[in-house]
Amino acid sequence: MPNLIYVSREKNKASPHHFKAGALNALLRVSGCMTNAPIILTLDCDSCSNDPETPLRAMCYLSDPETRPQLAYVQFPQIFRGINKSDIYNAEFKRLYQINVMGFDGLSGPNYLGTGCFFQRRAFYGSPSSLASPEIPELAPDYIVDKPIQSQSVLAKAHQVATCNYESRSNWGSKIGFRYGSLSEDYHTGFRMQCEGWKSIFCDPDRPAFLGDVPITLNDALNQQKRWSIGLLEVGFSKYSPATFGVKAIGLLMGLAYAQSAFWAIWSIPITTYAFLPQLALLNKVYIFPKVSEPWFFLYAFLFLGAYGQDFLDFILAGGSIQRWWSDQRFWIIRGISSYVFGSVEFFLKFLGISAFGFNVTSKVVDHEQSKRYGQGIFEFGVHSPMFVTLTAAAIINLISFSQGLVEVFRGNNLEGLFVQMFISGFAVVNSWPIYEAIAWRKDKGKMPIKTSIIATLLAGTLYTVSCFVFL
Numbered sequence: 001m002p003n004l005i006y007v008s009r010e011k012n013k014a015s016p017h018h019f020k021a022g023a024l025n026a027l028l029r030v031s032g033c034m035t036n037a038p039i040i041l042t043l044d045c046d047s048c049s050n051d052p053e054t055p056l057r058a059m060c061y062l063s064d065p066e067t068r069p070q071l072a073y074v075q076f077p078q079i080f081r082g083i084n085k086s087d088i089y090n091a092e093f094k095r096l097y098q099i100n101v102m103g104f105d106g107l108s109g110p111n112y113l114g115t116g117c118f119f120q121r122r123a124f125y126g127s128p129s130s131l132a133s134p135e136i137p138e139l140a141p142d143y144i145v146d147k148p149i150q151s152q153s154v155l156a157k158a159h160q161v162a163t164c165n166y167e168s169r170s171n172w173g174s175k176i177g178f179r180y181g182s183l184s185e186d187y188h189t190g191f192r193m194q195c196e197g198w199k200s201i202f203c204d205p206d207r208p209a210f211l212g213d214v215p216i217t218l219n220d221a222l223n224q225q226k227r228w229s230i231g232l233l234e235v236g237f238s239k240y241s242p243a244t245f246g247v248k249a250i251g252l253l254m255g256l257a258y259a260q261s262a263f264w265a266i267w268s269i270p271i272t273t274y275a276f277l278p279q280l281a282l283l284n285k286v287y288i289f290p291k292v293s294e295p296w297f298f299l300y301a302f303l304f305l306g307a308y309g310q311d312f313l314d315f316i317l318a319g320g321s322i323q324r325w326w327s328d329q330r331f332w333i334i335r336g337i338s339s340y341v342f343g344s345v346e347f348f349l350k351f352l353g354i355s356a357f358g359f360n361v362t363s364k365v366v367d368h369e370q371s372k373r374y375g376q377g378i379f380e381f382g383v384h385s386p387m388f389v390t391l392t393a394a395a396i397i398n399l400i401s402f403s404q405g406l407v408e409v410f411r412g413n414n415l416e417g418l419f420v421q422m423f424i425s426g427f428a429v430v431n432s433w434p435i436y437e438a439i440a441w442r443k444d445k446g447k448m449p450i451k452t453s454i455i456a457t458l459l460a461g462t463l464y465t466v467s468c469f470v471f472l
Contacts, residue, residue: 003149005034012164018173021185025177028124029161032139034149037121044115047212050079054209058118061201072123072198073190075109076116077101079208082216086377087324088434089221090331091214099318100257101202107254109200111261112190116210124177127196132175136161181238184231191235191242191258195249216370217380217446222339222387229265229343236262237351265344271336274424275394279401280467282421285408289420300420330431337394338387373446379434380446392439392448392456395432397463401425 009026011017018025024042031037039062041055058074061067078097101110122141126132134140138157147154160166167173173180182188190200203209215221239245242262247255281288290296308329315325370380381388402425405418415422438448 003035005030005149007162009162010164015164015168017164018180019183019185021173021178021180021182021189022167024185025167025172026162028121028177029139029166030158032121032141032143033157033161034145034154036138036141036143036145038141040119040121042115042117042119043210044212047115047210049209050211051205051207051209053207054205055118057203057205057209061203062118062120067199067201068120070128070197070199071120072109072193072200073112073117073119074201074203075101075111075113076209077202077204078113078116079211080214081211083214084375084377085323087327088331088374088377088379089215089218090328091221092320092324094315094318094320094324094328096261098204099314100261102204104254104257105202107257108194108250110190110202111258112186112193112200114186115212123193123198126175128198132171134176135170181240182231182234183227184235187232187258187261188235188240191246192240194254195240195246216367216374217382219381219383219385219387222335222385225335225339226343226346226387229340230347232262233265233344233347237347265340265347268336268340268344271333272341272390275333275337275428276397276463278421278424279397279428280463281471282401282418282425283397283404283464284467284471286471287417287421291414291416292419293416297420333428333431334391337390341390342387369445373444378442378444378446379438381438381448381452382446384449384451388448388452389456389459391432392435392452393459393463394428395435395439396456396460398425398428398432399436400460402429 007027007030009017009023016022028040031040039059054076058076061071061074064071078093080091083091097113101113104110122131125134125141131141137143138145139161145154149155170176178185179188179192194200215224236242236259242255242258246258249255250258278288289300311329312325315328316322320328370382373380402422405422405425408418409415409422435448438446439453442448
């Protein structure tokens, strides 16, 4: 490794630093002044190389004269080390990092995943057919550096391009480099590159190219998902929305493929509705679904079994286990009533100019006791979080609702009218078992905080009181 340069960029409160995208652009400029190497690898600080052959695999594509003119990057899948057997927080994210990208690869290529990606430097400077020239010639992708890194002129230029106000009134972040305007800079940058006409390739060798770390507490996992939700919504509701701009620029299929990610957080609406509404109706003895003997019941059964059946097959055929699939579907529900809800609320508050949000880095610091519990497949709560309040309130309401349904059945009421609502409540109760354990039985430091349980109970009681007036 002939040159290992550590870059610490200048920051100033008077100049926006644009979080991770800003840091990557500073690295792009500094490396341009020092070597201007044509190939760039982006790798998260908690990731490491797992295969010395990886650069050769990437160069096979990047050096191919047939693919090179339009090839922006070669993306390797994100593979993680240290995941427990059941993957309780769905850290593997098999659908995002392995399944969906294969579908993208069959069209114009995978989306950029933020790490494990080899770029052509040229791809950061406009479309394949139109070069977006930088403000100084030393940053042009075809510039040849003819001085050693240690020379005073090179070091002076590197310091200049890393200053906090260098990007003022420039095209950095809009037409050049990693794109600004979203906390999910990886998604935004890859999407914009493909809209400019660039292609990408998904390379998935048998031996993982890189290995990364995962969050081992529920709070860290949900905060990471909340940040992603905000960043994706920022793109989805911008002038570069995949549903409008994307469909026009890269076609219907690719546009919709990107759009389904951009609007992920909107899933909070149906998930939260199904987590509370049928249960509150059941508690008020209001039956809102068809009876088992009615034809409409089979439509609900078909939709549920069809959706879960397809999801299960996709997961298993991609090499997943039944145990991890169960954790995957459970965490999808957990995200829907926690990180997706709070991410959506934060985004729309900022959108309306009411508040602003920052960039919270996902903690990967390992605590011995937390690591031990994570290895045993035990959910880590431990600290109070508003996202735990909605989860706990949903768990309480579903448990009481299911119990109420059982009481009605034992009293001789017809199960036909109760069945769908009881099934939804029972399904939620099974998925909420780790929450009940954390509230009632656990004594370790990862149990549910008493403050969270009390607030969630009050919230559940408030929702029930309100529902009594609604269902009168």
